[in-house]
Amino acid sequence: MTGTPRQRVLSGMRPTGGLHLGHLVGALRNWVALQDTHDCFFSIVDWHALTTEYADPSAVRGYVRELAVDWLAAGIDPKRAVVFVQSEVLAHAELHLLLSMIVPLPWLERVPTYKEQQEQLRERDLNTYGFLGYPLLQAADILAYRADAVPVGEDQVPHLELCREIARRFNHLYGETFPEPRALLTKAARLPGTDGRKMSKSYGNAIFLGDDPKTVGTRIDGMLTDPQRTHRHIPGNPDVCPVFTLHKVFSSEETIRWADSGCRTAGIGCRDCKKALKEALAPIMTPIAERRAALLDDPGRIDTILDEGAARAREAAEETLRLARGGMGLGR
């Protein structure tokens, strides 16, 4: 039976260490759902990691495997999505080179994250072409698959806009080759970490997908609560409490109502509230932990999945590259 072909989606993550609940809510849950409706390509973008980690890349290889395990444990299914490592598909590099011929430098210099990240990572020398060309490589990642859509957060929209501009310019110069990929906006879910700031590995406040139940329990027990609620009998304000924010994301309606009113009336203590959060997280984290354990028991399976993913990605990207080379007058 033939139907309308599914729309193609490309997304990637930099391998920079274990994923946490923020990644699960901000991206992975969405990716898992997209597998049912779209033709998905998920790329571990290790070349992108090098743009900032080039001076000491020793950890990148380990992080690549770790990221693959996190994705698969979270429910990315290699039978329904192509999971691959960017540097194993050389077509990305070639397309990056071809596109570099037509991209005016100011297009890259004006990307907001270029200046921002240089400011944030002052201890590193990011005055390199690789770093400036980061959004161009990202455009090549997307255009290599002629993706119809890209799941992005608000902060990535300018990068995608650049990618669309590059596609338009290429099509204008050499004929219709690339679709302009749409943004599939992922609702910004700023999950708080244990200290109330945005959950982030670099703040040391994250609950990782790879944490065992005991560690998850310890992290939740140590979570910041409403600072005004210094005693059990003092009513609290759940609106300023990161534990309650996590309830709103992970707990049932009933538990959310229970925590909300129990906190405001001092009917429950923070210990009860945190216990309920642990209970809400258990059915989410247990299947992830089980899949992770099965994968770690069978490391050859991770290699097979990544090998097969790279082969499928190469095939799709090569088809695009043939068009791009031809359009630009290359070949004999």
Ligand code: SF4
């Ligand atoms: S009862 Fe719950 S919502 Fe209220 S302050 Fe304690 S942990 Fe936070």
